[in-house]
Amino acid sequence: MSGQTTYADWIAVDWGTTHLRAWAMVGGAVKAEASSDDGMGALDRDGFEPALLRLIEPWLGQGRIRVVTCGMVGSRQGWSEAPYVEVPKKPCDLMPVQAVARDQRLNVMIVPGLKQPAPADVMRGEETQIAGFLSTNKDFDGVLCLPGTHTKWVRISAEEVVSFQTCMTGEMFQLLAQNSVLRYSVAGHDSDQDAFADAVSDLISRPEKLAQRLFSLRAENVLNGLDPHVARARLSGYLIGAELASTKPYWLGQDVAIAGTLKLADAYAAALKTQGVIARVYDAAPLTCAGLARVHAALTESV
Amino acid sequence: MSGQTTYADWIAVDWGTTHLRAWAMVGGAVKAEASSDDGMGALDRDGFEPALLRLIEPWLGQGRIRVVTCGMVGSRQGWSEAPYVEVPKKPCDLMPVQAVARDQRLNVMIVPGLKQPAPADVMRGEETQIAGFLSTNKDFDGVLCLPGTHTKWVRISAEEVVSFQTCMTGEMFQLLAQNSVLRYSVAGHDSDQDAFADAVSDLISRPEKLAQRLFSLRAENVLNGLDPHVARARLSGYLIGAELASTKPYWLGQDVAIAGTLKLADAYAAALKTQGVIARVYDAAPLTCAGLARVHAALTESV
Numbered sequence: 001m002s003g004q005t006t007y008a009d010w011i012a013v014d015w016g017t018t019h020l021r022a023w024a025m026v027g028g029a030v031k032a033e034a035s036s037d038d039g040m041g042a043l044d045r046d047g048f049e050p051a052l053l054r055l056i057e058p059w060l061g062q063g064r065i066r067v068v069t070c071g072m073v074g075s076r077q078g079w080s081e082a083p084y085v086e087v088p089k090k091p092c093d094l095m096p097v098q099a100v101a102r103d104q105r106l107n108v109m110i111v112p113g114l115k116q117p118a119p120a121d122v123m124r125g126e127e128t129q130i131a132g133f134l135s136t137n138k139d140f141d142g143v144l145c146l147p148g149t150h151t152k153w154v155r156i157s158a159e160e161v162v163s164f165q166t167c168m169t170g171e172m173f174q175l176l177a178q179n180s181v182l183r184y185s186v187a188g189h190d191s192d193q194d195a196f197a198d199a200v201s202d203l204i205s206r207p208e209k210l211a212q213r214l215f216s217l218r219a220e221n222v223l224n225g226l227d228p229h230v231a232r233a234r235l236s237g238y239l240i241g242a243e244l245a246s247t248k249p250y251w252l253g254q255d256v257a258i259a260g261t262l263k264l265a266d267a268y269a270a271a272l273k274t275q276g277v278i279a280r281v282y283d284a285a286p287l288t289c290a291g292l293a294r295v296h297a298a299l300t301e302s303v
Numbered sequence: 304m305s306g307q308t309t310y311a312d313w314i315a316v317d318w319g320t321t322h323l324r325a326w327a328m329v330g331g332a333v334k335a336e337a338s339s340d341d342g343m344g345a346l347d348r349d350g351f352e353p354a355l356l357r358l359i360e361p362w363l364g365q366g367r368i369r370v371v372t373c374g375m376v377g378s379r380q381g382w383s384e385a386p387y388v389e390v391p392k393k394p395c396d397l398m399p400v401q402a403v404a405r406d407q408r409l410n411v412m413i414v415p416g417l418k419q420p421a422p423a424d425v426m427r428g429e430e431t432q433i434a435g436f437l438s439t440n441k442d443f444d445g446v447l448c449l450p451g452t453h454t455k456w457v458r459i460s461a462e463e464v465v466s467f468q469t470c471m472t473g474e475m476f477q478l479l480a481q482n483s484v485l486r487y488s489v490a491g492h493d494s495d496q497d498a499f500a501d502a503v504s505d506l507i508s509r510p511e512k513l514a515q516r517l518f519s520l521r522a523e524n525v526l527n528g529l530d531p532h533v534a535r536a537r538l539s540g541y542l543i544g545a546e547l548a549s550t551k552p553y554w555l556g557q558d559v560a561i562a563g564t565l566k567l568a569d570a571y572a573a574a575l576k577t578q579g580v581i582a583r584v585y586d587a588a589p590l591t592c593a594g595l596a597r598v599h600a601a602l603t604e605s606v
Contacts, residue, residue, distance in 0.1 A: 084526070119515070120522040150484070150518060166518040168483065175478040180471065181453070208510035211470040211549035212422070215453060219423040219469070223387070239514075246514035 007059045010066040012292035015073035017041045024059040028293040040072035048079035070111040071125035084115035088160045091131040132290030142255030153250040167243045185221035187228035195230045199237025200271045207245035259284040310362045313369045315595035318376035320344045327362045331596045343375035351382035369410045374428035377413040387418035391463045394434040435593030445558030456553040470546045488524035490531035498533045502540025503574045510548035562587040
């Protein structure tokens with residue numbers, strides 16, 4: 001690597017649909033951090049390089065620097081397509097794809113996502129989080145849950161992603177809480193833990209009741225003045241309960257770890273606890289960076 | 304009633320959250336029709352009378368005219384609250400509530416909605432459609448399904464609404480098809496009937512699979528080029544299938560009628576047919592007007 005850059009040996013980038021985050025790195029250590037709203041969804045193909053430069057220009061020197069990226073930047077609508085790699089696959093063995101940059105200082109590499117032919121499923125970005133998770137949990141043999149807009153349930157054995165399943169629970173919650181008739185009846189952020197746990201258990205034992213339970217939140221509010229904070233906890237519980245009903249083969253009798261923003265990860269842990277499953281919780285924030293650092297290290301060794 | 308009005312003996316009004324529709328009536332016959340986007344959601348309390356006058360002014364004469372309304376106009380956020388009446392109740396016996404109007408030509412009556420304490424549920428507007436349905440199906444003893452943004456399943460016996468259940472299926476479909484990540488993978492309007500029926504059956508037999516099935520539409524499109532028209536039919540089938548799983552006590556072994564826009568009513572009929580239930584389909588368009596005409600006739604008789 002060039003020693004002529006100002007702040008960084010290399011740069012790590014997490015480039016999702018709605019956000020762009022970058023870290024100035026020296027080895028595995030973060031020296032600076034920056035982010036913007038220039039997610040993949042807001043950019044056309046020619047917009048990626050300028051968006052990246054706007055963010056990392058202060059970290060660039062005269063020399064060429066490696067920029068290791070992951071996420072939707074590698075999708076068909078991204079900077080350059082990094083085709084999905086089929087599972088089973090070790091995420092730390094994924095070979096990044098080079099993206100064409102006009103600025104000669106940039107050596108941009110994109111980590112590919114993973115695909116599963118049947119049942120059809122895809123991930124982009126989470127494979128790098130998983131690589132980061134495995135860097136400090138090398139012998140993990142079980143299921144890693146990555147809750148978020150699109151929650152991933154991932155079977156891991158011998159450092160390989162064996163299979164995975166995506167649930168749109170986070171997106172459904174946002175749509176229902178903010179854009180549906182339920183927006184008049186749910187409010188707040190802090191969860192009523194008992195209401196949440198009861199709703200989870202209700203839906204796991206009767207998943208067919210989801211369609212009925214949702215509107216009941218509105219009706220209970222209109223007729224009986226149901227507290228919107230309780231309604232919000234129930235909505236979250238119904239949707240996570242429905243997800244757990246759908247993903248039972250992933251957590252029943254398994255060693256389960258959860259990596260996400262701590263609040264959401266704790267909610268999933270509480271939901272699993274209603275079913276007698278004790279899951280370990282990890283903060284996902286450093287995992288992407290740790291995963292990208294593994295890719296950078298592997299590229300450096302192979303040079 | 305005054306004989307001095309220009310076009311109408313009375314005026315029928317269906318006032319929902321997003322739309323306002325009015326009919327100039329002579330007895331039970333429609334003489335003219337008008338509509339606007341001045342739904343309840345777009346108006347504050349003082350906005351209702353002007354919105355109505357903008358629409359029906361051409362039909363007014365010198366005299367006082369009765370305007371019979373139903374729908375969200377009677378909600379707490381409406382023109383004047385017409386409190387919910389508890390089931391069991393004959394919808395044609397509902398006593399409308401008078402709303403205060405400044406314009407002396409207007410005699411505005413609002414039909415109240417129905418409520419069910421447990422499981423908590425409410426309807427506004429559908430009670431009038433049901434009254435209209437019963438005007439030509441007096442001896443109906445079974446379940447009436449009113450599909451729409453919020454589908455109602457209604458047990459009817461001896462002209463009474465005995466119980467009912469609301470499902471947000473229509474709203475969920477709109478949100479997922481237009482606002483979620485699935486919007487990139489679903490398209491079109493005409494349904495693939497086989498894909499729809501298979502998705503319905505799949506979800507009725509495995510309702511716990513909903514969370515998994517939804518994202519599969521995106522993944523199948525990305526990996527295998529799933530036709531967005533087929534994906535749309537499946538999305539509709541998964542959601543209606545989940546609704547049928549939730550409402551099974553309403554249709555299993557029951558005499559079922561469906562009243563809605565014909566395309567949506569046909570979809571529900573096709574979904575029920577996968578379960579061996581043959582439902583009669585009715586066009587809902589004239590039902591509200593017919594129901595309001597019954598209220599008008601009852602008020603006229605009681606004068």
